[in-house]
Amino acid sequence: MTSMLRLTFPSRPEYVVLSRLVLSGLARAQAIGPNELGDLKLAVTEASSNSVRHAYDRAGGTVEIVYELGDSHIAIEVWDEGCGFDARASEPEPGALDEGGLGLSIIHAVCDETRLGRASGGTGSWIRFVKRIGGEDA
Amino acid sequence: MDVGRQEPEIVTLTLPCEERFIVVARIVVGGLAARLDLPYEHLDDLQLAAEAVLAEPLCAAADDITVELAVAERCITMSIGPVSPDVIQSALNGEHDEGIGLGILLNAVVDGIGFDQRADGAWLRMDKRVPALQRNE
Amino acid sequence: MTGQHDVETRELLRAYHEHGDARARERVVELHLPLVRALARRYVGRNEQLDDLVQVGSIGLIKAVDRFELDRGVELTTYAIPTIIGELKRHFRDKGWSVHVPRRLKELSLRLSQLVEDLSATLGRSPTVAELAEAAGTDEEHVLEALEIGQAYSALSLSSGPGNEDADTDPLRGLGTLEPGYERSEDRAVLVPGLQVLDERERKIMHLRFFAGLTQSEIAAEMGISQMHVSRLIRRSLERMREEIDVLRSSRRMG
Numbered sequence: 001m002t003s004m005l006r007l008t009f010p011s012r013p014e015y016v017v018l019s020r021l022v023l024s025g026l027a028r029a030q031a032i033g034p035n036e037l038g039d040l041k042l043a044v045t046e047a048s049s050n051s052v053r054h055a056y057d058r059a060g061g062t063v064e065i066v067y068e069l070g071d072s073h074i075a076i077e078v079w080d081e082g083c084g085f086d087a088r089a090s091e092p093e094p095g096a097l098d099e100g101g102l103g104l105s106i107i108h109a110v111c112d113e114t115r116l117g118r119a120s121g122g123t124g125s126w127i128r129f130v131k132r133i134g135g136e137d138a
Numbered sequence: 139m140d141v142g143r144q145e146p147e148i149v150t151l152t153l154p155c156e157e158r159f160i161v162v163a164r165i166v167v168g169g170l171a172a173r174l175d176l177p178y179e180h181l182d183d184l185q186l187a188a189e190a191v192l193a194e195p196l197c198a199a200a201d202d203i204t205v206e207l208a209v210a211e212r213c214i215t216m217s218i219g220p221v222s223p224d225v226i227q228s229a230l231n232g233e234h235d236e237g238i239g240l241g242i243l244l245n246a247v248v249d250g251i252g253f254d255q256r257a258d259g260a261w262l263r264m265d266k267r268v269p270a271l272q273r274n275e
Numbered sequence: 276m277t278g279q280h281d282v283e284t285r286e287l288l289r290a291y292h293e294h295g296d297a298r299a300r301e302r303v304v305e306l307h308l309p310l311v312r313a314l315a316r317r318y319v320g321r322n323e324q325l326d327d328l329v330q331v332g333s334i335g336l337i338k339a340v341d342r343f344e345l346d347r348g349v350e351l352t353t354y355a356i357p358t359i360i361g362e363l364k365r366h367f368r369d370k371g372w373s374v375h376v377p378r379r380l381k382e383l384s385l386r387l388s389q390l391v392e393d394l395s396a397t398l399g400r401s402p403t404v405a406e407l408a409e410a411a412g413t414d415e416e417h418v419l420e421a422l423e424i425g426q427a428y429s430a431l432s433l434s435s436g437p438g439n440e441d442a443d444t445d446p447l448r449g450l451g452t453l454e455p456g457y458e459r460s461e462d463r464a465v466l467v468p469g470l471q472v473l474d475e476r477e478r479k480i481m482h483l484r485f486f487a488g489l490t491q492s493e494i495a496a497e498m499g500i501s502q503m504h505v506s507r508l509i510r511r512s513l514e515r516m517r518e519e520i521d522v523l524r525s526s527r528r529m530g
Contacts, residue, residue, distance in 0.1 A: 003154050003156070003159070004154070004202075005151065005152065005153045005154070005159065005162060006150070006151070006152040006153075007149075007150070007151050007152075007166070008148070008149065008150045009148075009149045009150075010147050010148070010149075012147075014173060015149065017169055017173075017415070017416055018149065018166055018169050018170070020416060021165045021166055021168075021169040021416065021419060021420075022151070022162055022165075022166060024165055024416070024419070024420045024423075025159070025161045025162030025163075025164070025165040025166070025423070026162060028161045028162075028423060029158040029159055029161060029162065030158075034376045035364065038364065042317060042360075045317070099313075102310070102313055102314075105352065105353060105356050106314070106317070106356060106360070108353075108356075109356045109357040109360060110357075110360065161423055164423065165419055165420070165423055168404075168419045168422065168423075169415075169416075169419055171404075172403070172404035172405070172415055172418075172419060175403045175405065176403065177400055177401035177402060177403055178391055178401040178402055178403065178404065178407065178502065179401040179490060179491045179492050179502060179506075180401065181404065182422075182491065182502075182506050183491070186506075186509070186510065189510070190513065193513075193517060236467065236468040236469045236516075236519075236520045236523055236524075237467065237469040237513075237516050237517065237520050238467065238469070238481065238485050238513070238516070242485055242486075243485060243513075246484055246485045246488065271400070271403070
């Protein structure tokens with residue numbers, strides 16, 4: 001039994017905190033251990049910050065986050081209208097310790113599965129990460 | 139938050155019509171209101187308004203409902219929908235209501251109430267003014 | 276890490292692991308301090324100094340360097356990130372500062388209740404979340420989370436204990452300040468069946484809030500309790516009324 005929640009906000013840094021607050025609320029709705037919650041908040045912050053970081057060249061733009069809450073897992077998808085984490089490829093020094101590369105590494109490090117993709121039929125990209133929950137004392 | 143912009147900035151939260159998720163709406167509403175420096179008791183009022191509306195059995199055909207927050211200069215507009223217009227209308231009027239009555243409750247906690255007809259149905263709109271703060275410094 | 280950087284790192288790791296070159300170990304740690312710094316920055320809150328967190332994170336980096344196996348096929352950066360994060364998280368656990376732990380949030384909630392009162396008196400108005408966060412020495416996010424903790428209507432909140440505001444309240448305590456004639460009022464408030472399920476104090480608060488037009492802070496002053504407590508009581512009252520109404524409606528259907 002999975003439940004889906006969807007948050008959208010303007011691509012600006014001051015709204016990134018909302019992506020974490022949804023998790024705070026979900027932790028009240030379902031048992032999520034403090035360690036797991038901390039990891040998820042870190043991951044969603046990295047993904048949201050990355051989406052917002054590359055929005056400067058566009059007026060407006062929206063970030064969309066889908067939270068999929070299962071009995072023993074949470075999956076989060078962060079969609080933006082830019083190039084997401086692929087922006088690294090166009091940096092002058094590919095592979096440099098840039099925020100995007102680090103952000104992706106962090107998400108990999110704290111989640112169980114991570115996938116990236118481009119939105120079909122237009123500009124936009126997404127990242128999906130999954131974490132098992134309920135494995136520690138909530 | 140750039141409150142000088144002409145167009146309101148929009149945040150939306152779509153959630154299943156289940157009591158256990160009302161807290162998510164509360165905390166997101168709180169987060170946005172906090173960034174606008176809404177004082178605690180007004181922020182609490184806005185959260186109560188969201189909760190009261192979401193606690194009513196007014197989800198239209200779908201199982202989801204959306205809380206939309208529009209941030210404009212000195213005002214937060216919270217719209218919730220789509221809702222079943224008959225249910226929300228009678229809730230606002232306090233018909234068949236053994237309780238306080240949604241209309242009376244909302245009048246105490248928000249500054250304006252209205253209805254919007256959108257493509258996907260009826261939405262309930264509530265305004266909350268953001269007071270200019272006096273700081274004793 | 277650039278390609279050149281990775282090559283140098285591998286050479287240093289080889290020098291350390293295969294030849295015991297201590298200076299190589301130092302050098303590879305030094306090269307990766309920016310990584311520690313970048314991670315530590317994610318964890319800096321109001322109570323933390325970045326330098327302290329960099330120290331903590333460096334322990335993780337050193338562990339990763341020492342444990343690294345050259346033939347594993349991963350770069351040190353990839354390998355070290357979970358270890359550094361692990362040290363940072365352990366640091367917070369040891370200091371008891373993981374705010375996600377319910378007990379910590381409950382403590383913050385109790386502190387906030389007092390801070391709302393203190394700041395309201397000082398400022399002449401209800402404080403903002405930013406002002407509460409500053410006074411409590413924490414982040415706005417944690418304040419918002421803690422405000423929700425105070426709202427749970429559960430059997431636990433009814434149990435007495437130190438700092439539990441419900442423990443020292445007698446449901447009849449508010450009676451002495453009821454306006455004369457309240458019971459005879461034609462006001463809808465009295466005609467509302469759902470209100471029967473509330474105690475005298477709750478009924479008075481609901482009347483003041485929704486029929487007499489008082490704000491939460493005005494009610495708090497009137498009743499001699501905190502604003503957060505007024506908020507909690509209002510929400511609890513509404514929830515109990517909803518339950519009662521559901522009961523009334525289903526019994527009516529069956530009858």
